[in-house]
Amino acid sequence: MAAAAPAGPGLYSEIGKKARVDCGLEPVPVGSSVLAITAAGTRKDEAIFHEIQSQLKKENVTVDVKATSESNASLNIFHDLGTPGLKAILCIPFPYQKSAKAELQYLHHHAGITAVVGLNASPAINLSGAFGTKAIAVGADAAYDTSTGEFTKYNAGLSYTSGDDFIAAVNLNNKGDSLAASYFHKVNPSTSVGGELAHRFSSNENTLTFGSQHALDPLTTVKGRFNNYGMASALIQHEWRPKSFVTVSTEVDTKAIEKSAKVGLSLVLKP
16 A cells, blocks of 8 residues: 655645646546546537546556547556655547657655656656745646757746635746736635736736635535636536436637536446
């Protein structure tokens, strides 16, 4: 059995993640040795898109397989290496095997470091790190393309967390072109609110998003969000058995409802 990872700031990808209002489907953790299956479908206009994902975890190895109705698939293998906080990941997409990549993650009490390298002749290399504590974390993320000799991205982030009740974060993305400030606040045990203000310097464009989630009962949650461009989305999720969920979601552009409506259905099964 793999050793537990140390508590700390987590990975760079987690900086501000909870503070950002997200009405998409959230991943469900898999237990110690089980098979989990997730099936999702989305309808936009007359087109229907399907996705199915299965995950098998046994001891310190997890195998994740995902396939879509657009003939795309991916295989992900996660291996806890025995050292607390150290994990290796292999990702192989199909039919684009040239996009395969290997990843190494290390979580420490005061740091979270990730290194990703493409498995091809001229690989892209991605390095990211978060440093601090569970309360305050600062981090950076950069990618370098060895085929062109150029940096394809560099981002930075800062977050503050106060227990489970309040999170605030600032992220600088898109090579410094986008700045986003977000927050998450638990109003009471059943209701939370959040917001994000993003500014793109190249176009002088601002996007303001508000959202909330509310637990109707211990097994049922509703979420919604809306931004200043009229994009609205909502979902209702019900845990019909332990860690097994059914979710219905919708997204619509309120300025063009007849052309933009999307409806999604997701089912997560865990024996």
